[in-house]
Amino acid sequence: MGSSVAWWTLRDPDFTGRVLVIEPEPGYERAATSLTNSCIRQQFGTEVNIRASQFGAEFVNNFRNFMEDEAAPDIPVWSFGYLYLAQSEAMAHVLRQNHALQSGLGVATQLLSPAEIAERYPFYDLDGVTLGSHNAVDEGYFDGGTVFDWFRRKSRALGAEWVTARVTDLRRDGRRISAVMLDTGDEVACGAVVNCAGTRGPEIAAMAGLDLPVEPRKRFSFVFEAEDPLPVALPLTIDPSGLHVRSDGPRTYLAGCAPADDAPVQPDDFEMDWDIWEDRVWPTLAARVPAFERIRLRTAWAGHYDYNTLDQNAVLGPHPEITNFHFCNGFSGHGLQHSPAIGRGLSEMLIHGAWRSLDLSDLSVTRIAENRPLIEPAVI
DSSP, X not given: OHHHHHHHHHHXXXXXXXXXXXXXXXXOTTOHHHHSOXXXXXXXXXXXXXXXXXXXXXXXXXXXXXXXXXXXOOOOOBOOOEEEEEOSHHHHHHHHHHHHHHHHTTOOOEEEOHXXXXXXXXXXXXXXXXXXXXXXXXXXXXXXXXXXXXXXXXXXXXXXXXXXXXXXXXXXXXXXXXXXXXXXXXXXXXXXXXXXXXXXXXXXXXXXXXXXXXXXXXXXXXXXXXXXXXXXXXXXXXXTTSOEEEEOSSSEEXXXXXXXXXXXXXXXXXXXXXXXXXXXXXXXXXXXXXXXGSEEEEEEEEEEEEEETTTSSOEEEEOSSSTTEEEEEOXXXXXXXXXXXXXXXXXXXXXXXXXXXXXXXXXXXXXXXXXXXXXXXXXX
Protein backbone atom coordinates (compact mmCIF):
# COMPACT_ATOMS: atom_id res chain seq x y z
CA MET A 1 0.00 0.00 0.00
CA GLY A 2 2.78 2.43 0.84
CA SER A 3 4.54 1.87 -2.48
CA SER A 4 1.27 2.18 -4.38
CA VAL A 5 0.38 5.47 -2.68
CA ALA A 6 3.91 6.77 -3.34
CA TRP A 7 3.81 5.87 -7.04
CA TRP A 8 0.32 7.21 -7.72
CA THR A 9 1.09 10.44 -5.85
CA LEU A 10 4.33 11.16 -7.67
CA ARG A 11 2.91 10.46 -11.12
CA ASP A 12 0.20 13.12 -10.63
CA PRO A 13 1.38 16.32 -12.36
CA ASP A 14 -0.44 18.41 -9.77
CA PHE A 15 1.76 17.07 -6.96
CA THR A 16 4.64 19.41 -6.12
CA GLY A 17 5.85 17.92 -2.84
CA ARG A 18 8.19 15.12 -1.82
CA VAL A 19 7.49 11.55 -0.71
CA LEU A 20 9.32 9.64 2.01
CA VAL A 21 8.57 5.94 2.52
CA ILE A 22 9.63 4.60 5.92
CA GLU A 23 10.17 0.83 5.78
CA PRO A 24 11.43 -1.09 8.84
CA GLU A 25 11.86 -4.44 7.02
CA PRO A 26 13.28 -3.91 3.51
CA GLY A 27 13.62 -7.67 2.99
CA TYR A 28 9.82 -8.04 3.20
CA GLU A 29 10.12 -11.62 4.49
CA ARG A 30 7.09 -11.17 6.74
CA ALA A 31 5.22 -8.55 4.76
CA ALA A 32 1.60 -9.39 4.00
CA THR A 33 2.36 -8.91 0.30
CA SER A 34 5.13 -11.50 0.43
CA LEU A 35 3.00 -14.07 2.25
CA THR A 36 -0.22 -13.54 0.32
CA ASN A 37 -1.90 -16.02 -2.03
CA SER A 38 -1.97 -13.21 -4.63
CA CYS A 39 -5.54 -13.57 -5.88
CA ILE A 40 -8.17 -11.21 -7.20
CA ARG A 41 -11.92 -11.58 -7.25
CA GLN A 42 -14.94 -9.60 -8.37
CA GLN A 43 -17.33 -11.58 -6.17
CA PHE A 44 -17.73 -9.16 -3.29
CA GLY A 45 -20.99 -8.15 -1.67
CA THR A 46 -20.42 -4.39 -1.47
CA GLU A 47 -20.20 -2.02 -4.41
CA VAL A 48 -17.03 -0.26 -3.30
CA ASN A 49 -15.11 -3.54 -3.07
CA ILE A 50 -16.39 -4.69 -6.47
CA ARG A 51 -15.41 -1.38 -8.06
CA ALA A 52 -11.95 -1.57 -6.47
CA SER A 53 -11.46 -5.11 -7.82
CA GLN A 54 -12.66 -4.12 -11.27
CA PHE A 55 -10.01 -1.44 -11.43
CA GLY A 56 -7.47 -3.86 -9.96
CA ALA A 57 -8.10 -6.28 -12.83
CA GLU A 58 -7.94 -3.47 -15.39
CA PHE A 59 -4.62 -2.36 -13.90
CA VAL A 60 -3.07 -5.85 -13.90
CA ASN A 61 -4.30 -6.70 -17.39
CA ASN A 62 -2.83 -3.44 -18.71
CA PHE A 63 0.19 -3.34 -16.43
CA ARG A 64 2.77 -2.26 -18.99
CA ASN A 65 0.61 0.64 -20.15
CA PHE A 66 0.09 1.87 -16.60
CA MET A 67 3.81 1.62 -15.86
CA GLU A 68 4.54 3.51 -19.11
CA ASP A 69 7.65 1.39 -19.52
CA GLU A 70 8.35 -1.13 -22.30
CA ALA A 71 10.51 -3.09 -19.87
CA ALA A 72 7.50 -3.80 -17.66
CA PRO A 73 6.23 -7.38 -18.03
CA ASP A 74 2.80 -8.54 -19.08
CA ILE A 75 1.12 -10.07 -16.01
CA PRO A 76 -2.50 -10.80 -16.93
CA VAL A 77 -4.95 -12.31 -14.47
CA TRP A 78 -5.10 -16.12 -14.66
CA SER A 79 -8.89 -16.22 -14.66
CA PHE A 80 -9.87 -19.62 -13.31
CA GLY A 81 -12.39 -17.78 -11.11
CA TYR A 82 -13.66 -18.29 -7.60
CA LEU A 83 -16.31 -20.92 -6.88
CA TYR A 84 -18.39 -20.38 -3.75
CA LEU A 85 -20.25 -23.47 -2.56
CA ALA A 86 -23.37 -23.22 -0.41
CA GLN A 87 -24.70 -26.02 1.78
CA SER A 88 -27.43 -24.06 3.53
CA GLU A 89 -30.31 -21.90 2.44
CA ALA A 90 -28.81 -18.97 4.35
CA MET A 91 -25.58 -19.17 2.36
CA ALA A 92 -27.46 -19.71 -0.89
CA HIS A 93 -29.45 -16.55 -0.13
CA VAL A 94 -26.22 -14.59 0.32
CA LEU A 95 -24.91 -15.89 -3.02
CA ARG A 96 -28.13 -14.83 -4.75
CA GLN A 97 -28.00 -11.35 -3.21
CA ASN A 98 -24.34 -10.94 -4.14
CA HIS A 99 -25.05 -12.17 -7.66
CA ALA A 100 -27.75 -9.54 -8.13
CA LEU A 101 -25.39 -6.77 -7.03
CA GLN A 102 -22.47 -8.09 -9.06
CA SER A 103 -24.54 -8.50 -12.22
CA GLY A 104 -25.79 -4.94 -11.91
CA LEU A 105 -22.19 -3.74 -11.85
CA GLY A 106 -21.17 -5.75 -14.90
CA VAL A 107 -19.55 -8.74 -13.18
CA ALA A 108 -19.95 -12.02 -15.09
CA THR A 109 -20.93 -14.11 -12.07
CA GLN A 110 -23.08 -17.17 -12.72
CA LEU A 111 -25.19 -19.08 -10.21
CA LEU A 112 -24.77 -22.81 -10.77
CA SER A 113 -26.84 -25.76 -9.67
CA PRO A 114 -25.00 -28.87 -8.41
CA ALA A 115 -25.65 -30.52 -11.78
CA GLU A 116 -24.14 -27.56 -13.63
CA ILE A 117 -21.10 -27.58 -11.35
CA ALA A 118 -20.64 -31.31 -11.92
CA GLU A 119 -20.83 -30.87 -15.68
CA ARG A 120 -18.05 -28.28 -15.67
CA TYR A 121 -15.96 -29.79 -12.89
CA PRO A 122 -16.74 -33.50 -12.53
CA PHE A 123 -14.01 -34.03 -9.94
CA TYR A 124 -15.97 -32.49 -7.04
CA ASP A 125 -17.93 -34.44 -4.47
CA LEU A 126 -20.99 -32.19 -4.22
CA ASP A 127 -22.79 -34.02 -1.43
CA GLY A 128 -24.87 -31.46 0.45
CA VAL A 129 -24.12 -28.59 -1.96
CA THR A 130 -27.25 -26.69 -2.99
CA LEU A 131 -25.84 -23.78 -5.03
CA GLY A 132 -22.59 -22.44 -6.44
CA SER A 133 -21.42 -19.02 -7.60
CA HIS A 134 -18.64 -18.75 -10.18
CA ASN A 135 -17.05 -15.99 -12.24
CA ALA A 136 -14.28 -16.73 -14.74
CA VAL A 137 -13.69 -13.15 -15.93
CA ASP A 138 -10.91 -11.10 -14.30
CA GLU A 139 -10.95 -13.38 -11.28
CA GLY A 140 -8.19 -15.72 -10.17
CA TYR A 141 -4.42 -15.38 -9.69
CA PHE A 142 -2.03 -12.57 -10.62
CA ASP A 143 1.64 -11.89 -9.97
CA GLY A 144 1.33 -9.59 -6.99
CA GLY A 145 5.04 -9.69 -6.26
CA THR A 146 5.80 -8.10 -9.61
CA VAL A 147 3.18 -5.40 -9.06
CA PHE A 148 4.77 -4.63 -5.69
CA ASP A 149 8.28 -4.57 -7.18
CA TRP A 150 7.29 -2.13 -9.92
CA PHE A 151 5.40 0.15 -7.55
CA ARG A 152 8.64 0.47 -5.57
CA ARG A 153 10.89 0.72 -8.62
CA LYS A 154 8.85 3.38 -10.38
CA SER A 155 8.18 5.42 -7.25
CA ARG A 156 11.94 5.65 -6.71
CA ALA A 157 12.42 6.64 -10.34
CA LEU A 158 9.90 9.44 -9.82
CA GLY A 159 11.78 10.72 -6.78
CA ALA A 160 10.46 8.88 -3.74
CA GLU A 161 13.01 8.51 -0.97
CA TRP A 162 13.01 5.20 0.88
CA VAL A 163 14.62 4.85 4.30
CA THR A 164 15.08 1.80 6.50
CA ALA A 165 13.77 2.83 9.91
CA ARG A 166 10.98 2.29 12.38
CA VAL A 167 8.60 5.02 13.53
CA THR A 168 8.89 5.54 17.30
CA ASP A 169 6.57 8.51 17.81
CA LEU A 170 4.55 11.26 16.16
CA ARG A 171 4.48 14.90 17.17
CA ARG A 172 0.94 16.20 17.27
CA ASP A 173 0.31 19.93 17.24
CA GLY A 174 -3.41 20.45 17.68
CA ARG A 175 -5.20 19.12 14.63
CA ARG A 176 -2.07 18.14 12.72
CA ILE A 177 0.92 15.83 12.87
CA SER A 178 3.97 18.05 12.46
CA ALA A 179 6.80 15.51 12.67
CA VAL A 180 7.66 11.81 12.65
CA MET A 181 10.35 10.43 14.96
CA LEU A 182 12.46 7.46 13.83
CA ASP A 183 14.55 4.91 15.68
CA THR A 184 17.57 6.26 13.79
CA GLY A 185 17.28 9.39 15.90
CA ASP A 186 16.01 11.44 12.97
CA GLU A 187 12.99 13.70 13.18
CA VAL A 188 11.14 14.29 9.91
CA ALA A 189 8.81 17.23 9.39
CA CYS A 190 5.74 16.34 7.36
CA GLY A 191 2.83 17.83 5.49
CA ALA A 192 0.84 14.59 5.68
CA VAL A 193 1.24 11.12 7.16
CA VAL A 194 -0.21 7.97 5.59
CA ASN A 195 -0.45 4.98 7.93
CA CYS A 196 0.31 1.91 5.78
CA ALA A 197 1.76 -0.17 8.61
CA GLY A 198 -0.41 -3.27 8.14
CA THR A 199 -0.85 -5.23 11.36
CA ARG A 200 1.16 -2.57 13.17
CA GLY A 201 -1.22 0.14 12.00
CA PRO A 202 -2.83 0.44 15.45
CA GLU A 203 0.60 1.18 16.94
CA ILE A 204 1.08 4.12 14.57
CA ALA A 205 -2.47 5.37 15.19
CA ALA A 206 -1.92 5.23 18.95
CA MET A 207 1.10 7.53 18.56
CA ALA A 208 -1.37 10.12 17.26
CA GLY A 209 -3.78 9.40 20.13
CA LEU A 210 -6.19 7.50 17.87
CA ASP A 211 -7.83 4.09 18.10
CA LEU A 212 -7.86 1.69 15.14
CA PRO A 213 -9.85 -1.57 15.45
CA VAL A 214 -7.30 -3.67 13.56
CA GLU A 215 -5.42 -6.69 14.86
CA PRO A 216 -3.16 -9.42 13.43
CA ARG A 217 -5.04 -12.64 12.60
CA LYS A 218 -3.06 -15.68 11.48
CA ARG A 219 -3.81 -17.41 8.17
CA PHE A 220 -2.22 -20.65 6.95
CA SER A 221 -1.25 -21.55 3.37
CA PHE A 222 -0.33 -24.99 2.04
CA VAL A 223 1.11 -25.89 -1.37
CA PHE A 224 0.70 -29.53 -2.32
CA GLU A 225 1.29 -31.76 -5.34
CA ALA A 226 -1.38 -34.14 -6.61
CA GLU A 227 -0.48 -37.64 -7.75
CA ASP A 228 -3.41 -37.41 -10.18
CA PRO A 229 -3.70 -33.78 -11.39
CA LEU A 230 -7.15 -32.50 -12.25
CA PRO A 231 -8.02 -32.27 -15.96
CA VAL A 232 -8.69 -28.51 -15.83
CA ALA A 233 -7.60 -25.61 -13.64
CA LEU A 234 -9.22 -25.73 -10.21
CA PRO A 235 -11.21 -22.60 -9.44
CA LEU A 236 -10.46 -21.02 -6.12
CA THR A 237 -13.03 -23.10 -4.32
CA ILE A 238 -14.48 -21.73 -1.10
CA ASP A 239 -15.70 -24.78 0.79
CA PRO A 240 -18.51 -24.32 3.32
CA SER A 241 -16.03 -25.48 5.96
CA GLY A 242 -14.06 -22.26 5.46
CA LEU A 243 -11.17 -23.90 3.61
CA HIS A 244 -10.25 -22.58 0.17
CA VAL A 245 -8.13 -24.23 -2.52
CA ARG A 246 -7.03 -23.36 -6.07
CA SER A 247 -4.66 -24.37 -8.83
CA ASP A 248 -1.11 -23.17 -8.38
CA GLY A 249 0.59 -24.86 -11.34
CA PRO A 250 0.24 -27.90 -13.62
CA ARG A 251 0.43 -30.39 -10.75
CA THR A 252 0.38 -28.19 -7.65
CA TYR A 253 -2.41 -26.58 -5.68
CA LEU A 254 -2.66 -24.03 -2.90
CA ALA A 255 -5.01 -24.33 0.07
CA GLY A 256 -5.62 -21.85 2.86
CA CYS A 257 -7.57 -21.52 6.07
CA ALA A 258 -7.84 -19.76 9.39
CA PRO A 259 -6.89 -21.49 12.64
CA ALA A 260 -9.64 -23.17 14.64
CA ASP A 261 -9.26 -20.44 17.26
CA ASP A 262 -9.21 -17.31 15.12
CA ALA A 263 -7.89 -15.06 17.88
CA PRO A 264 -5.54 -12.09 17.56
CA VAL A 265 -1.82 -12.83 17.67
CA GLN A 266 1.31 -10.76 18.11
CA PRO A 267 2.52 -8.98 14.94
CA ASP A 268 5.73 -11.04 14.99
CA ASP A 269 4.03 -14.42 15.59
CA PHE A 270 4.37 -16.47 12.40
CA GLU A 271 4.60 -19.89 14.04
CA MET A 272 3.15 -22.64 11.85
CA ASP A 273 0.53 -25.10 13.08
CA TRP A 274 1.53 -28.31 11.31
CA ASP A 275 -1.19 -30.42 12.90
CA ILE A 276 -3.91 -28.50 11.08
CA TRP A 277 -2.78 -30.06 7.78
CA GLU A 278 -3.33 -33.65 8.95
CA ASP A 279 -6.31 -32.99 11.18
CA ARG A 280 -8.34 -30.58 9.06
CA VAL A 281 -6.99 -29.49 5.70
CA TRP A 282 -6.15 -32.79 4.03
CA PRO A 283 -9.36 -34.54 5.17
CA THR A 284 -11.47 -31.61 3.91
CA LEU A 285 -9.64 -31.54 0.58
CA ALA A 286 -10.08 -35.28 0.05
CA ALA A 287 -13.76 -35.10 0.94
CA ARG A 288 -14.46 -32.30 -1.55
CA VAL A 289 -12.10 -33.52 -4.32
CA PRO A 290 -11.55 -37.31 -4.00
CA ALA A 291 -8.51 -37.11 -6.30
CA PHE A 292 -6.82 -35.21 -3.47
CA GLU A 293 -6.63 -38.31 -1.33
CA ARG A 294 -3.21 -38.86 -2.97
CA ILE A 295 -1.29 -35.65 -2.47
CA ARG A 296 2.07 -34.61 -1.06
CA LEU A 297 2.59 -31.43 0.95
CA ARG A 298 5.39 -29.36 -0.57
CA THR A 299 5.53 -26.24 1.60
CA ALA A 300 3.45 -24.25 4.05
CA TRP A 301 3.60 -20.94 5.86
CA ALA A 302 1.70 -18.64 8.18
CA GLY A 303 0.82 -15.08 7.25
CA HIS A 304 -1.34 -12.36 8.76
CA TYR A 305 -4.52 -10.50 7.94
CA ASP A 306 -4.65 -6.92 9.21
CA TYR A 307 -8.12 -7.77 10.45
CA ASN A 308 -10.64 -4.97 10.96
CA THR A 309 -12.74 -6.17 13.87
CA LEU A 310 -15.58 -3.75 13.08
CA ASP A 311 -16.47 -5.03 9.60
CA GLN A 312 -13.40 -6.61 7.90
CA ASN A 313 -13.16 -3.74 5.45
CA ALA A 314 -10.50 -1.14 4.79
CA VAL A 315 -10.17 2.05 6.82
CA LEU A 316 -9.19 4.93 4.54
CA GLY A 317 -8.56 8.61 4.38
CA PRO A 318 -7.98 11.56 6.70
CA HIS A 319 -9.04 11.52 10.31
CA PRO A 320 -11.74 14.15 10.95
CA GLU A 321 -9.86 15.63 13.92
CA ILE A 322 -6.23 15.19 12.83
CA THR A 323 -6.71 16.24 9.26
CA ASN A 324 -3.27 15.37 7.86
CA PHE A 325 -3.20 11.84 9.33
CA HIS A 326 -4.46 9.41 6.69
CA PHE A 327 -5.47 5.81 7.28
CA CYS A 328 -4.71 2.97 4.86
CA ASN A 329 -5.40 -0.04 7.06
CA GLY A 330 -7.59 -3.02 7.90
CA PHE A 331 -7.87 -4.74 4.52
CA SER A 332 -8.59 -8.11 6.14
CA GLY A 333 -7.15 -10.21 3.34
CA HIS A 334 -8.06 -8.31 0.16
CA GLY A 335 -5.46 -5.55 0.24
CA LEU A 336 -3.13 -6.62 -2.56
CA GLN A 337 -5.86 -6.91 -5.17
CA HIS A 338 -7.18 -3.48 -4.18
CA SER A 339 -3.80 -1.76 -3.96
CA PRO A 340 -4.06 -0.08 -7.39
CA ALA A 341 -7.44 1.46 -6.58
CA ILE A 342 -6.50 2.37 -3.00
CA GLY A 343 -3.17 3.93 -3.97
CA ARG A 344 -4.84 5.98 -6.67
CA GLY A 345 -7.64 7.05 -4.34
CA LEU A 346 -5.41 8.09 -1.46
CA SER A 347 -3.14 10.03 -3.80
CA GLU A 348 -6.18 11.96 -5.00
CA MET A 349 -7.23 12.63 -1.42
CA LEU A 350 -3.73 13.82 -0.52
CA ILE A 351 -3.38 16.10 -3.55
CA HIS A 352 -6.94 17.20 -4.32
CA GLY A 353 -8.76 16.60 -1.03
CA ALA A 354 -11.37 14.27 -2.55
CA TRP A 355 -11.96 10.83 -4.03
CA ARG A 356 -11.99 11.48 -7.76
CA SER A 357 -11.61 8.37 -9.93
CA LEU A 358 -13.53 6.06 -7.60
CA ASP A 359 -15.71 7.02 -4.66
CA LEU A 360 -14.13 5.31 -1.64
CA SER A 361 -16.17 7.23 0.94
CA ASP A 362 -17.90 4.04 2.15
CA LEU A 363 -14.49 3.00 3.50
CA SER A 364 -13.89 6.31 5.23
CA VAL A 365 -12.45 6.32 8.75
CA THR A 366 -15.49 8.28 9.97
CA ARG A 367 -17.53 5.08 10.15
CA ILE A 368 -15.17 3.79 12.84
CA ALA A 369 -15.91 6.65 15.23
CA GLU A 370 -19.62 6.37 14.43
CA ASN A 371 -19.59 2.57 14.94
CA ARG A 372 -21.22 2.25 11.53
CA PRO A 373 -19.98 -1.01 10.01
CA LEU A 374 -19.93 -1.64 6.28
CA ILE A 375 -20.78 -5.32 6.25
CA GLU A 376 -19.04 -7.36 3.55
CA PRO A 377 -20.94 -10.66 3.21
CA ALA A 378 -18.30 -12.28 0.95
CA VAL A 379 -15.36 -12.61 3.32
CA ILE A 380 -12.78 -15.40 2.96
